[in-house]
Structure formats: C-alpha cells, structure tokens
Amino acid sequence: MYQSTYLDSGDCNWTCEFCDAFLWFQERLISRSTCRRPRYSHCCKCGRVVLPYPRRPPESIIRLFQESDFLTNIRAYNSMFSMTSFGAKVDDFINDGSAPCVFKVEGHIHHLIGSLCPPPNESPWFLQMYVYDTDNELSNRIGVFSDDGRSHIRQETVTLLMDVLATTNELVKLFRTAKDLCSSSDVSNFSIRLYSSHNAHSHDKPFSGSIGAIIPDEFQKRGLPHCHLLVWVKQTSVVTGPMDIDSFIIAEISNPDEDPLLYKVVTELMVHGPCGLVLPNSTCMNNGSCSKVFPKDFRSTTFFDKKGYVHYRRRPSSFTVNKNDLIVDSRYVVPYNRALCLHFMAHINVEYRGWSMLIKYLFRYISKGADRVRYKLTKSPVDPTIPNDTPSHVNEIQNFIDG
Structure with missing residues (x-):
C-alpha cells in the first residue's frame, strides 16, 4: 500500500504586529520582513484597516449563557423578541420524500415589518409588541407560544431581556419613542423609516483548541444555504x-x-x-x-x-x-x-x-465567491473586408492560476 509523504509548512503561529491576525511565515512581505520580525499586509494593510473591537454584552446577558435552561430554549427567547418576520417565496415542491428536507427560497429574502399597531381585536406581533399595549408586554410575548411551549419559558428571563433591550438597543429605544407618540394627543400621524447600514465585519482570533479557521457562507444554485469550514488543528491532533x-x-x-x-x-x-x-x-x-x-x-x-x-x-x-x-x-x-x-x-x-499541495484547492473552493464569467474585449478591424487572421493564443495554465 502506498504511503504518502507528509509535507509540513509549519504552524500558523506568527501574528501581525498591527491586528494580531494569525498567519504563516511564508505569507510575509519579503521586501519588508526579517527572520525575527515578519511584516504582513493582506490582513489589515499594515494597520491601515482598523476594525472596531466587539462590545462586551451586559453581565446579566453573559450570566444567562451559563444557565442550561436558557440555552435549551434560546431559540424561543430569540423569536420572542424578533422585530420582523421572515419574508420570501418558499418552494415546497422540492421535498418529495426522496431526500432530507430542504428549505428552498426563490428570489430575494426580505423582512416583513408590518404596521406599528395591530388591526382592531387582534393581538400584537413582532415589532408591534414594542409599541402597542406595552403595559401587558410580558403576557403578550409569552402568550404567543402554545401551552406546551409556554411551560418552558421563564417570566423572570423574559423580564430581564425586556429591560436589557430597552436600555441598550437603539432600535428598541426608537420604538419606545413611537409608543410615547401613540399615547400623545398632540401627534396625529407619524411613521418610522429604517435605513439599511453596512457594519464592518469583525475577524477574531481562532477559537480555543484550533490554530485557525475560515468560515464562508453561500447559497447553492439549488437555493440551499450552507457553509464551508476549513480548520487547522493543533499538533497533538494531527492525523x-x-x-x-x-x-x-x-x-x-x-x-x-x-x-x-x-x-x-x-x-x-x-x-x-x-x-x-x-x-x-x-x-x-x-x-x-x-x-x-x-x-x-x-x-x-x-x-x-x-x-x-x-x-x-x-x-x-x-x-x-x-x-x-x-x-x-x-x-x-x-x-x-x-x-x-x-x-x-x-x-x-x-x-x-492533509497534503500541502491541496491547500490551494481548499482556499480556492471555500473563498470562490459568486459565479463569474471571464470575458475579453477586442477591437475589430477598421475595414470589415480585411479578414482578421491573427491567431488567438490562450494560456490555459495561467488562466487556471488566475482563477
């Protein structure tokens, strides 16, 4: 049986002096590095790109994540405080029983926000709970669940989450202001307009027990969202x-x-x-x-x-x-x-x-991005009667390297 040779490129244990990103020694800037002090640019452009450090959550929220009951029902608590509902065209015909259930969406995903107040004689949902009948907000939120699901919800946890969001979340503060306007007799008509914003992505250090990880998400052509995860393990766990x-x-x-x-x-x-x-x-x-x-x-x-x-x-x-x-x-x-x-x-x-020769393939696959088309613009002869017999040379190897 053939036993392949294991090629070791070393550990990913060098750090950028500006952003502390973990990198390999071979990724350094050759012209600006020394053996003891490598310099890197493709992580933060030598300090020119600065990402804000994630804010620490309130201590009361951190303590919740130490409670097994909260972790078991965390999806229920999360949906309880959702401000919008999921909106999309869902294709159910793909689930014919011949394969695992697939949640397939066609077109764009969007959020449904609805009106600030519910129709007459109807209970509030989603964003409406922040504005309408806030005196009974606790019972309104718990009442959304069935009797079986309601038994797992703790009222003190819901109250805690309501208080934390009211004091720390800017959108909740805005909706509370809308609640005050609803109660005021001086304002007859008003609306809230939300503008989309793009927040900087934070890339933290690898999690404990690993050397590094890359996690890109994408939607397959069939519409199924999925994730590619590439993980480097410590030397003690190397295969x-x-x-x-x-x-x-x-x-x-x-x-x-x-x-x-x-x-x-x-x-x-x-x-x-x-x-x-x-x-x-x-x-x-x-x-x-x-x-x-x-x-x-x-x-x-x-x-x-x-x-x-x-x-x-x-x-x-x-x-x-x-x-x-x-x-x-x-x-x-x-x-x-x-x-x-x-x-x-x-x-x-x-x-x-495990082979180092496969690293390039893995990186190309998990960071391939959206579908692309290679194209080239060429100029036609000035005189259309003159044939263009110039041969076209295609370097397939270079095209493959360039992606």
Whole structure:
C-alpha cells in the first residue's frame, strides 16, 4: 500500500504586529520582513484597516449563557423578541420524500415589518409588541407560544431581556419613542423609516483548541444555504495515518441497536441517493453515472492512494436502511463525524485533507465567491473586408492560476 509523504509548512503561529491576525511565515512581505520580525499586509494593510473591537454584552446577558435552561430554549427567547418576520417565496415542491428536507427560497429574502399597531381585536406581533399595549408586554410575548411551549419559558428571563433591550438597543429605544407618540394627543400621524447600514465585519482570533479557521457562507444554485469550514488543528491532533482517520471520520451506517440516535441521523441526513443502477433516473445521474461518484466501493480498511486522497472504510458487513423500497448500504454514506452529527442533528460532510499541495484547492473552493464569467474585449478591424487572421493564443495554465 502506498504511503504518502507528509509535507509540513509549519504552524500558523506568527501574528501581525498591527491586528494580531494569525498567519504563516511564508505569507510575509519579503521586501519588508526579517527572520525575527515578519511584516504582513493582506490582513489589515499594515494597520491601515482598523476594525472596531466587539462590545462586551451586559453581565446579566453573559450570566444567562451559563444557565442550561436558557440555552435549551434560546431559540424561543430569540423569536420572542424578533422585530420582523421572515419574508420570501418558499418552494415546497422540492421535498418529495426522496431526500432530507430542504428549505428552498426563490428570489430575494426580505423582512416583513408590518404596521406599528395591530388591526382592531387582534393581538400584537413582532415589532408591534414594542409599541402597542406595552403595559401587558410580558403576557403578550409569552402568550404567543402554545401551552406546551409556554411551560418552558421563564417570566423572570423574559423580564430581564425586556429591560436589557430597552436600555441598550437603539432600535428598541426608537420604538419606545413611537409608543410615547401613540399615547400623545398632540401627534396625529407619524411613521418610522429604517435605513439599511453596512457594519464592518469583525475577524477574531481562532477559537480555543484550533490554530485557525475560515468560515464562508453561500447559497447553492439549488437555493440551499450552507457553509464551508476549513480548520487547522493543533499538533497533538494531527492525523498521521489511516487509523487516525477512523477516529474522526466515519463512512458507514451505524449499529441501530448500539447507537440508535446516530443511526437515525445518518440514515435520514447522511445517505446519498440512492442512485446508480438501482435508480438510474435520480437527479444526480449524468450519462449513466452519478456526478458525486456514488456508490463507493466496499473497503475493509481506510487508506491513502498515490495522490494523497483518503478512501474511507466501508465494510460490506455494515448495516443497511430501506430508502424508497430500496436497500441502501454504506456505499452511499457521505463521510461524517459522529460528535457533529449528534450535536447539530444536520447534514455535515466531514473530509480530511492533509497534503500541502491541496491547500490551494481548499482556499480556492471555500473563498470562490459568486459565479463569474471571464470575458475579453477586442477591437475589430477598421475595414470589415480585411479578414482578421491573427491567431488567438490562450494560456490555459495561467488562466487556471488566475482563477
């Protein structure tokens, strides 16, 4: 079996003297650096770009994040204080039961703000709770939930969040002013106009336990929002062989008796297709083959091929699942990490990339941005009767490097 050579470019432990961003030594400015004092420019332009440091939340909010009850119901508290509702054209026809549920949006996403006051004999919603019937604001916010959901909401936590927002959030202060105007007899008609603003993005130091991370978000052409995450781990967690891969990445259906929750998550969210010969009309099929190269081959062990790519273990003795009256085995499983699947209960594809030659590919992929078109403007001959026989030379290698 071929064992690839591990190339180490060193740790990403050098910092910019201006913004403290973590960088590699090879990323330095050659003309302005020394061996002991490298200088960098593409992080903050040598101090010319200054980002505001994130403001520290009130201590009462920080203490809430230490309470398990608050963390368990944090989505309920978050939606309770939303000022707008979600607005978009949602496509439900994509969910035909053949794949995990997809939330697909067509066109632009927007926010619905509505009127400042609800129609007669109706309860306030969203922004209206900050303006209308504020004497009963606590009961109005809790009353939005059903009896079962209401039992998990603590009134003292809701009161705390109301007080903090009223004193720290500028929009809430504005809406409270609108409430006072509603109660005033001197003002007959008024409106609030919100203008969009663009805040600077803050890039903090990597989180504890990792060396660095890049997290770009994008919307796929199918409309599904997703995230690419590239993480560098500490030296103690570096993968050195196939056995280390098996400790982090799995490409098999788990035992439903020993790990029933993982079996449910994997079979519902981490199985591709089925496609291939068993379902040739699947959407991923192109000219008789799966565009994602499924199903994979059975393998008793994990190994690296000559190009450094990992081929994950997929034992034929592993378990199966029935998908649309078809028996699907581990050859259709998308590689995953057990801890991530159980924590997020979502489709999270985990892959290993260890060769330095693959770093450029990873960076190009996760930071590719929106779709682009290469074009070139050329000048036609002055006399249209004169043919332009000048050959056009295309440097495909340089075009690939330039992206």
